[in-house]
Amino acid sequence: MSLLTLNNIEVVYDSVFLAVKGISIEVPEGGLVALLGANGAGKSSVLKAISGLLRSERGAVSRGQATFRHENLLALDPPERVRRGLVHVLEGRRVFEHLSPAENLLAATTMHRDRTRVTRRLDEMLTLFPRLAERANAKAGYLSGGEQQMLAIARALMTEPKLILLDEPSLGLAPFLVDEIFDVIRRINAEQGVAVLLVEQNAVAALDLVQSAYLIEQGRVVMSGSAEALRANPDIQEAYLAGHNQVDYHAVKHYRRRKRWLA
Template sequence: MLHVNNIEAVYSKIILALKGMSLHVPEGKIVALLGSNGAGKSTTLKSISGLLTGDGGHITDGSIEFQGKNLNNMTPDVIVKNGIFLCMEGRHVFRDLTVEENLMAGAYCRKDRANIKEDMDKIFVYFPKLKALRSRKAGFLSGGEQQMLAIGRGIMAKPKLLLLDEPSLGIAPLLVKEIFQIIKQINQDEGTSMLVVEQNANVALSIADYGYIMENGRVVMQGNADFLLSNEEVREHYLGIGKEEKNYKENKVYRRRQRVVW
């Protein structure tokens, strides 16, 4: 469905943020994009969604294709109409609008207006807390409730591909687990393909079919979620689980080495 082919992205014509980044998202699957701060994860999502230009960046090489269409020169609104919706890091709900009005905003580009109420009711089934708060202004919601609203607003757009940028950020661990279970349920029920950017590798891989690990603007490892969860190097460097005795020199070599595992 989505093919990111060896793209390079630059900010302010100086800072090279992506250095030959490639990934693929199959139809109906959840793909996790993992890595530490500054690895280039959010820049990858902004490149796909067309928002990179607004941040002073641009793609200098490579291509992004979605269902056979090249997205490189498309504006964000056209990309949304083609079926890609980005839930940005930090939620970015409309604080002065109610929960219901925020959800309606997600459906702004839809032409099937007759189905909007039914889809909103479906959102309230996935997120019962939002139903109880449907008349409350979004600015008065907790961080977890705002994240639920942001995801619900994204689903209201009926996307073919939903991009989620750090959905666990600033949320209590128990609520993170609940939100990720709902994300998985939406994927199964609606068939919505998803690309999830996360620092919390454990929770992301628990729902993903496939995963990519980024460092310094490029992919250094990829594989099925089960493989990545059981891989000793991934467990040690990204999940905080591993051998007690660590060889610092070996770690540095691993950090510099590109490893691709199918």
């Protein structure tokens, strides 16, 4: 059963630059789906179209339909989308640096009137992320990059979402921290039934985590399928999996084998 469906979505900035060119994707209930591609491919614009955060960057959805739980998503403002169960963890973590981890988590609960429920949810997050419990009295700005990423994900989970949008959660993290973050994402999906739409350049880690994926280049979906099918594709192996993260993404961005992609 489909949780999120995008049909022929286009995103334009400043009413001039077309960043996303007719993308259609689907995230099933409880699904794990990745958007793969190089910098500038349009992946983050897709997430912002879903969460409603394009306006702050002078962007807009100029065409297409988006439904979330069979409701017209584009008719809802960003706070209402969160109340419906959709939450976005932006690239770069963006925690409140002057607040403690617990205060960061509580900042995401203004929609909840039941304070007992909030306290219970806070305890669940500190259990799920024991590093945050250990640093409970520290300012978030003094946490490590991995701890800040955990805090950003935990803060999103405080809203009790049905779907979490994750933008580059592995960015700037050491490999062992990437493994830890992805293990947490796997647990969130398996234990809480939260669907995940993941934007990620680390194709090796992403394809080990998700069930299906879409490859985006220059604002278009050029390949989609199960994680196993994409992992086995020779073009994907050459452009995105060669050397296991030793990929020159500048070269990938300029990769030109359109006929093979489309075939």
